[in-house]
Amino acid sequence: MRNDYAQINNHNRFSSSTPPPPSSAYDYNEYTSRRGERSAKPAAATTKKRPVQQQRRGGDEDEEFDEDSFHDRRRRKEERKAEKERLKREALEQAGPVPIFLPEYISVANLGLALGVKQHVFLAQLAELGFEDISKESILQGETAALVAQEYGFEPTVDVGEEKDLKPRPTPEDTSALPQRPPVVTIMGHVDHGKTTLLDYLRKSSVAAGEHGGITQHIGAFSVRMSSGRDITFLDTPGHAAFLKMRQRGANVTDIVILVVAADDSVKPQTLEALKHARAAKVPMIVAITKVDKSDANVDRVKSDLAAQGVEIEDYGGDVQVVSVSGKTGAGMDDLEETILLQSDMMDIRAETDGMAEGWVLESSIKPIGRVATVLVKRGTLRPGDFIAAGMVYCKIRSLRNEAGVEVDEAPPGTAVEILGWKDPPDAGDMVLQAPSKDKAEGATRYRQELKDREEDVATMAVQGEERREREREAAEKAEMERREKGNHRTGGSGGGEVVEKEGKEKDGREEENKTPGTQLVNFTVKGDVHGSVEAVCASVMEIGNNEVRPRVLLSSTGQVTESDVEHAATSGSSIINFNNPVSGHIKRLADDAGVKIIDHNIIYHLAEEVRDMLSALLPPNISIKVVGEAEILQVFPINIKGRVYRNIAGCRVRNGLMTKNAKCRIMRGGEVVFEGAVENLKHGKRNVTEMRKGAECGISFPEFDDFKQGDNIQAIEEIKEKRTL
Structure with missing residues (x-):
């Protein structure tokens, strides 16, 4: 312990400026010689020191600093940098705008990366250009991104899917040489x-x-x-x-x-x-x-x-x-x-019979033979084995059938045929285009689906941005209100009255909002024979309703009602609308067991009427109050019930109508209702009676009220409930 303490004292005695004592004889001699050299240095060598900021980094401490040469080197470096920038600008001016290829939709982060601008700088510059609530995740359309790229000196080209998508061929300038087609x-x-x-x-x-x-x-x-x-x-x-x-x-x-x-x-x-x-x-x-x-x-x-x-x-x-x-x-x-x-x-209606065919989907449905669509051919000729695309689905034609159900070998311009072989039923109104191969048809539908997904993402981000701005606005208003409340509490000034009044209004508004009933939604699943019928049924159903009860279509598709439809309806509390489709007995039993209602019709008017009646049954009835009797309290009589317990009885004269026992009544005092309840006892003298007519005098008592006052009016009322319809 003593040795350790001695070592610590020795360490403290020799500071960092003095070398520690040697541990051997050789080290000791070297140590003493170095001490002598330091002590023998002339004082003039250490009297003048340069500031640290004037010493060259990495150089000798004793070397003199040449300030003029430093500034010369710095100036030459800046001149070389400016010369490089000038040459770069001249090269860009000679080469013209830099071409850039942009997709139809691009995020702000990717656009900034493509333009070679740092992200935070790019966001700030976009804000200067007029973009509001922009973030690195925001999606820009190709045309908008192209305008931004032009501001940065680029020559943009937007990918419009010319290579991926199918496009109708241009109409020939001279159609007189084409064959006529049926109108x-x-x-x-x-x-x-x-x-x-x-x-x-x-x-x-x-x-x-x-x-x-x-x-x-x-x-x-x-x-x-x-x-x-x-x-x-x-x-x-x-x-x-x-x-x-x-x-x-x-x-x-x-x-x-x-x-x-x-x-x-x-x-x-x-x-x-x-x-x-x-x-x-x-x-x-x-x-x-x-x-x-x-x-x-x-x-x-x-x-x-x-x-x-x-x-x-x-x-x-x-x-x-x-x-x-x-x-x-x-x-x-x-x-x-x-x-x-x-x-x-x-x-002079004419069309080409050769080349890639074009047409329109008139109708689509699911039949026992598969998914079919009725297509009107406008140009070209369709044959079995051809690949066609309509909207987001493509098809290899398995067979063509005319309106009589007979298979045909080809469909020239101006004819309507039923096409079998679709992966999924196309939407009615979609344009049908023939593709040279399966890969082209599949690629076109995939590209269209991606485009639709991107558009939905853009719409979703726009909605989310609006919701975020609304939340920020509400948070700012709440913070401002809290700040005012704190200020009013500190000052105790007249501003507090305004806050209290505003709070009272907000409270009344909340109470009003809570009293207002919300819209009741009724869920439906729509099944139809063809796509157009499903659309029409959905449109008819959605037109029914008001601000109290409204329909909501959760699912809609062509084809017959399946077990999965019944299961989904049971889970979501939906009713199934079946239009112009047969319903098997197995499905009916399954729906009955699950408590699912199937609305089955072949005429859309009858279907709409049943849905309207179904929604009307959920409307609360109109309740009107009818006064059937009126009596005036002439005197109040205290009646001893038992011991020292007394109860007031109203001595009345019937002014109008009829007063009956157990009738629902309300007591009016000064034009306001002070009590509402049923009559417990109705007496004429000491005798219990069931009714008293106009002009008669009687005693009336209520089970939960006896605070009668002379001059009060007792009104016998009757609630009339009237059923409402949409």
């Missing part, structure tokens, strides 16, 4: 104005009898061989409002529109809608006035009503041809055929 004629008009009956006569079949309720439920496309030997492709679109989208698609793919108006009913709302769609599609129109065989037919009235709606018919100096026909007797059908062919010849 596509769409029949439009109001409900039950005879559209399908007219088409039924034209193609000598029984379409009207096959439609449920005599109403066309989905687009029918048929090629009809006319008496002249020429073909015409007819599209029969539904007439009622639920199929608005399908009617729009029909107008967009057609060459000629036949507007059907009943001679006994004239112009109706859906007639005007059909007029609007025909004008928007910019296609010629022919007016067919139907039901001219009926006794109350008035053709002149129809013509005048059409003229009032801006239809320039030939009889009034316009160019719209009008034909009077009857689908039942066939009167005027030859004139209609001649008018269609004449209009087609005037338009």
